[in-house]
Amino acid sequence: MLEIKDLSYEYKGGFKALSDVTIKIGDNESVGLIGANGAGKSTLFKALTGLIDFEGEITVDGLISDKKNIAQIRKKIGYVVQESEDQMFMPKVIDDVMFGLLNYGTSREEAVRISDEILERLGLSYLRDRYNHTLSGGEIKMAAIATILALKPDIVLFDEPTSSLDPHNRRMIINTLNSIKSTKIVASHDLDLVYDTCDRIILMNGGRVVKVGGRDEILKDEKLLTDNMLELPLRFQK
Ligand SMILES: Nc1ncnc2c1ncn2[C@@H]1O[C@H](COP(=O)(O)OP(=O)(O)OP(=O)(O)O)[C@@H](O)[C@H]1O
Numbered sequence: 001m002l003e004i005k006d007l008s009y010e011y012k013g014g015f016k017a018l019s020d021v022t023i024k025i026g027d028n029e030s031v032g033l034i035g036a037n038g039a040g041k042s043t044l045f046k047a048l049t050g051l052i053d054f055e056g057e058i059t060v061d062g063l064i065s066d067k068k069n070i071a072q073i074r075k076k077i078g079y080v081v082q083e084s085e086d087q088m089f090m091p092k093v094i095d096d097v098m099f100g101l102l103n104y105g106t107s108r109e110e111a112v113r114i115s116d117e118i119l120e121r122l123g124l125s126y127l128r129d130r131y132n133h134t135l136s137g138g139e140i141k142m143a144a145i146a147t148i149l150a151l152k153p154d155i156v157l158f159d160e161p162t163s164s165l166d167p168h169n170r171r172m173i174i175n176t177l178n179s180i181k182s183t184k185i186v187a188s189h190d191l192d193l194v195y196d197t198c199d200r201i202i203l204m205n206g207g208r209v210v211k212v213g214g215r216d217e218i219l220k221d222e223k224l225l226t227d228n229m230l231e232l233p234l235r236f237q238k
């Protein structure tokens with residue numbers, strides 16, 4: 001589904017945020033992307049969605065990521081960005097949830113139906129007609145997740161999906177992640193969430209992949225985690 005080969009990226013000013021990243025992710029896999037602040041997680045997501053001009057090769061569902069294919073690739077990938085406010089640009093929640101669907105040619109009636117369905121599934125019907133700029137941090141995060149899931153993308157990238165969520169909504173997101181069949185990459189510092197939703201883990205540090213392995217292999221290895229400025233998931237802490 002997703003192949004990343006020798007991916008490197010340097011921000012303007014010369015900071016190298018990604019170095020020789022090579023990863024393969026299969027259909028319907030759930031992969032956790034972990035690493036300290038600045039490890040390169042969000043930059044990797046930006047490369048996958050063609051938002052930055054990287055070096056190396058990315059192939060999505062057989063399509064090489066280049067100028068010619070990027071529009072098609074973006075249709076396959078849903079990206080829940082780290083700063084949810086940046087993702088919402090319409091006046092009301094329902095407008096934002098419907099926006100992508102209408103943009104892809106879904107009829108208005110169908111877009112309303114799908115949008116109401118996803119809002120209900122996430123327990124967000126009460127936000128349907130609220131103005132985005134009046135929502136709390138957690139409410140806007142949930143609404144931003146709804147706008148992406150409404151599109152049923154083949155691959156979903158979640159960048160800190162549960163930051164600012166209360167325990168109820170955090171649990172809602174964990175259950176939702178586990179119920180969707182898409183290929184998922186979840187970048188998070190909430191390693192308990194990562195443990196609950198991902199089978200395989202990619203550990204990054206300083207723009208490089210340090211280790212890829214099964215969730216138990218990585219998330220129970222205290223030394224590996226502390227060496228990379230992380231900690232064991234809470235449930236494994238004594
Ligand atoms: N626009 C930018 N210009 C220059 N450097 C940047 C820019 N954006 C990010 N960086 C740097 O690139 C590195 C990787 O950043 P990135 O946002 O990918 O990290 P991250 O793993 O997502 O971290 P976090 O856990 O804090 O979200 C950081 O050192 C960051 O300072």
Ligand SMILES: [Mg+2]
Binds near residue numbers: 041042043082159
């Ligand atoms: Mg980030």
